[in-house]
Amino acid sequence: MSNHDDHFSHLGSALSTTAAAIFGAQNLEDTILSYSSPYKRVLHKAMTNLGSEGAVVNFRGRKDRGTGSFQSLSSNNGKEFFQNKFADSKTSFKVLSYLSDDQLRDIPSEFDGTNLSLSKKLLTQNGEPNSKSNKKKGQKTEPTLFQGFEASLPVINETLHSENKLLKNDEDSKTIDQHPHRHHHGGKPEMDQNEFNDQFTLPQGVEPERITNSYSLSFLKSVSSGVIDNLDLLEIQKKVAASEIRELDYKLERLKFMRELAFKRIAKIEQNELFLENNLNVARDRISFLQEYGLQKEEDDIDEERKENEDEDIIDNPQHSLDEDGNRPQDIAESPLNVHKSNENHGLETEANANSPMLSKSVYQKLKVKDEKPSKKLHEFYNDKHKKHRKTYPTLQQYYTRGSQISSFPKSHDESIICLDFDVPFGTLATAGHLDHSIKLWNLSKKNQVGQMTGHHASINCMQLDNQYNMLISGGRDAVLKLWDLSLAYQLYQEDTEFASNSEEACVYTFDSHLDEITALSFDSGHLVSGSQDRTLRQWDLSTGKCVQTIDISFASRGQSTSSLASSSLLSPVVEAPVVGALQCFDAALATGTKDGIVRLWDMRSGKTIRSLEGHTDAITTLKFDSRNLVTGSLDRSIRIWDLRTGTLADAFAYESPVLELDFDLQDIVAAVGENGVKVFDRENDKHWVCAQSEEEDASISQFVKYKNGYLIEGRSNGDVNAWAI
Amino acid sequence: MAKINFLPTLQDSFEPLLPQQVEILRQQFLSEGGETASIQSRFNYAWGLIKSMGLDDQRLGIKLLTDIYKESPQRRRECLYYLTIGCYKVGEYSMAKRYVDTLLEHEPGNHQIKALQGMVEDKIQRETVRGVAVATGVVASAAAVAAFFFRRRR
DSSP: OHHHHHHHHHHHTTSOHHHHHHTTOTTHHHHHHSTTOTHHHHHHHHHHHHHHHHHHHHHHHHHGGGTSOHHHHHHHHHHHHTOOSSSOHHHHHHHHTOOOHHHHHOOOOTTSHHHHHHHHHHHSOTTOOOHHHHHHHHHHSOOOHHHHHHHHHHHHHHHHHHHHHHHHHOTTOOSTTTOHHHHHHTSOHHHHHHHHOSSOOOGGGOOHHHHHHOOOHHHHHHHHHHHHHHHHHHHHHHHHHHHHHHHHHHHHHHHHHHHHHHHHHHHHHHHHHHHHHHHHHHHHHHHHHHHHHTTGGGHHHHHHHHHHHHHHHHHOOGGGGGOTTOOOGGGGTTSHHHHHHHTGGGOHHHHHHHHHHHHHHHHHHHHHHHTTOHHHHHHHHSSGGGOOOOSOOOOGGGGSOTTOEEEEETTSSSSOEEEEEESSTTSEEEEEETTOOEEEEEETTTTEEEEEEEOOSSOEEEEEEETTTTEEEEEETTSEEEEEEHHHHHHHHHHOHHHHHTOOTTEEEEEEOOSSOEEEEEEETTEEEEEETTSEEEEEETTTOOEEEEEEOGGGGOOSSSOHHHHTSSSSOOOSOOSEEEEEEETTEEEEEETTSEEEEEETTTTEEEEEEEOOSSOEEEEEEOSSEEEEEETTSEEEEEETTTTEEEEEEEOSSOOOEEEEOSSEEEEEOSSSSEEEEETTTTEEEEESOOOOTTOOOEEEEEEETTEEEEEETTSOEEEEEO | OOOOOSSOOTGGGGSOOOHHHHHHHHHHHHHTTGGGSOHHHHHHHHHHHHHSSOHHHHHHHHHHHHHHHHHOGGGHHHHHHHHHHHHHHHTOHHHHHHHHHHHHHHSTTOHHHHHHHHHHHHHHHHHHHHHHHHHHHHHHHHHHHHHHHHHHHO
């Protein structure tokens, strides 16, 4: 065959299709598709064109069903399918229904039951299959497609029959098309049959009673043979349906596989995005840093560096475009990206060595200069220049199945997790544990630790991460709030783990005015609000570090629990609820949840309460609001959802244990209630379910949750931290 | 009710269905997503089309069968059989011969296929004779015309 191909391919260019047809060229289609044929390109175009058009025609045909009769539609369909401007319908038909030699030759041998049966069946004489052998084998083997076709014909006829009956009953509908029933079922004979034939009938409409009453042998024989035929038919129909199920299973399997591939693709893309974003930030930091400090003192070093790197710099400095402010390109040559590139010749080890001294030198210089004036350091740090904007947002968590674990950080801390926060899904996570004075930073996509910040003199009660400034503010039991520079923390951790673990270098500023432990904090647009056991709220200006307002909330400390004074000493563990359980600020608005179970909304410009939401019967432990709702959780085991505009209760539900922490978005409310699993309330479907439930008997309990865009992170009593897809 | 044969005869393909029946098959085919419908419903529609009268419908049926052939290796043997019949019906005897020859290679000694092959070859022979006749006719008339002009010039 293939020899013929070559032969004809040479002839093909000369022969016209019609001549070839007349002379009965056996491999006409081969000629058309052979590579040297001038037809090839045009026909290939026609083929692809046809494929799409044909599909459109198919579906259009269905939509236009109401306009034409059945016959014209179906014939139109066939004609249109092979019509195009490149070739006549005969040629395009040949191209479209062409099977290559490879495809033709590749027929599986008879290991399969189907093929075995087919070949055996084919051996029996045409048209006279032995009914007995047919029945016996029919039970083992799969029916051919033709049998499936024949078996479905009676069903079709029945459908038509019942349709006609309906038509007769319903004179209003003029054509079958307009009949509502047809529209509804879209021509599914099987479904129709189920609907119409609830009771089954014997062939030829014989009543079952007649069999028991009959004494005619011939009648009974004909009935039984009819029934046997019917059974055969049903058997075939059953097998056809069974093979359909197998086919669907296979398709599902394949779809699952394809989904997995697409999922992996997204994961890879997002990791790439993260990598690029990080490097973009590094480059921008470097630019502003160099601009700020000029680096005139290191001119000599740079000159040397420049000589070394001259060649590479000219070729491969992608940051040139970023360098808008007239800096010499060489000035940013030491940024990690470029260091990496310029040191490629020296290998990776020298890269790390060459990199860190340079960076730490500048970093420590910066710190040395700034150490004397912390407020100025804060001012320098909290500056619009440092503001970063993410260009992309991770969405991979949406494609996990609900409730599946994305990643886990076992034993992040020795004791239970007190608080944690993360910036974006698959971004950075900060955790703090009980009896641990340090804050640990984790990379959520690489699942490793990337930083550790020490500086607090007691355990940390609350924290909030900020993406724009890449900073973290933490409030501890040592009555101070600390603002941390996370990029610096990463660097310090990379350079020297031991040194970094007991350094306070990454702390940019310490807010120190409170007299007792900090229990809640929140910041937004330039100011920070903290709540403390000293029964005050303080508002801080983030660019100066000054406390600009103190609000006394002694009146709110009267909780149901007694002796709040005794419990608020620095060293004894918190046994009962803090005075300020939770707070959140947004612009000039502030919401606080306090021990007396009352939620207060404040106007920070006046320092006055503008609204009190009463309803909880015990101390409020957690709250969060968005533009519409305020959601609060309390030791009274309930979660209440308030409408912010009307100030009324919108919804409320209770759990079996006190609510420790909650977080929500428009879709879900998640809550840690001191149980094994995390409670999730699906707001759209009004459904409760439990995530992160472990099977073990002595399972730890979930203490703290944070939730953003379907990405949940929970901290547990045994120090584990897990991320889940909601 | 007649027994269902394992495979159709050539005669089967010349017995058209009612247009309503074909339409139901088509709706079934479309409701399952056209190209992604189950093999059985695609075959049902394809076979319904092949049995019909219109040449284009028959061709569409063959095209659908070809798709099934490409997609499902387990069905290839029987598909070749159907394709042979389909191609025979639309007059693509060379295609039919190609399919039936391949099928016979895999099923040597199968009477049903041999009979089909015989019919196809018979048809091709007749067609070729007709083609040759037409060609000779053309050549002869051309020669006559040429001769006529030739003679006239002299």
